[in-house]
Amino acid sequence: MAKNAEEAERGLCARFVAFDESSPEIAACINLWNIRRGVNQAAILGYSVDSSRLGRGYATEAARAVVRYAFDELRLHRLETSYHPENAASGRVLRKLGFSVEGYARDYLRIAGEWRDAILVGLINGAWTE
Ligand SMILES: CC(C)(COP(=O)(O)OP(=O)(O)OC[C@H]1O[C@@H](n2cnc3c(N)ncnc32)[C@H](O)[C@@H]1OP(=O)(O)O)[C@@H](O)C(=O)NCCC(=O)NCCS
Structure with missing residues (x-):
């Protein structure tokens, strides 16, 4: 089994694709990675939009739906x-x-062989209940 499929099966990640109404091509990919239960109840959000469809609000709309899923269905905090x-x-x-x-991390990710700084951000599920 591929690594992503195996991780999804174990509840460690969830992957989504978004389409616009006019095309069968994938418009955006949105992922929840590193889903942690126990004392964390947290995950990492990632997203990307097809380069021919930028600036149309797709990332915002698709990621907003996944945030709602993460909080309402997966009940992440x-x-x-x-x-x-x-x-x-x-x-x-x-x-x-x-x-x-929430912070600024020096040399946070190694992309194409180069360490890059990153701005760290977070979102709390204010409606979380046990
Ligand atoms: C980042 C990315 C997902 C945005 O996708 P998108 O569908 O174009 O995003 P949206 O249209 O929903 O929103 C983009 C917003 O950024 C704004 N924006 C775009 N370029 C900007 C710039 N250079 N400076 C400031 N704001 C900018 C837009 O005006 C828009 O804001 P608004 O709605 O207030 O006008 C897309 O560029 C992408 O896939 N990049 C490569 C992968 C990536 O970087 N993923 C994120 C990893 S953290």
Whole structure:
């Protein structure tokens, strides 16, 4: 079994794709990674939009639906993610979803062989109940 499928089966991740009404092509991918239960009840949110469909609100709409799923269906208490300081569009998406900045991490992710800084953000499920 592929690693992602195996992790999904074990409840460690959940992957989603979004379509627009006019095309069978995938418009956006949204993922919940590293789902932690126990004392955390948290996951990492990730998303990307097809490069020909940027700036139409797709990331915001699709990620908002996944946040709702994470809180209402998976009953997670917290979502977190990060974005590169120069990725203003991603920062804006996260602000629109209600995430707040929690920190700045130096050399946080190694992308294409280079360590990159990241802005750390989080969102709490204010309606969480046990
Ligand atoms: C980041 C990304 C997901 C945004 O997707 P999108 O569908 O274009 O996002 P939306 O249209 O929902 O919202 C983008 C917002 O950023 C704003 N924006 C875009 N470029 C911007 C820039 N250079 N500076 C400031 N704001 C910017 C838009 O105006 C919009 O805000 P608004 O609704 O207030 O006008 C997309 O660019 C992408 O897939 N990037 C590559 C993968 C990635 O970076 N994923 C996130 C990892 S943290």
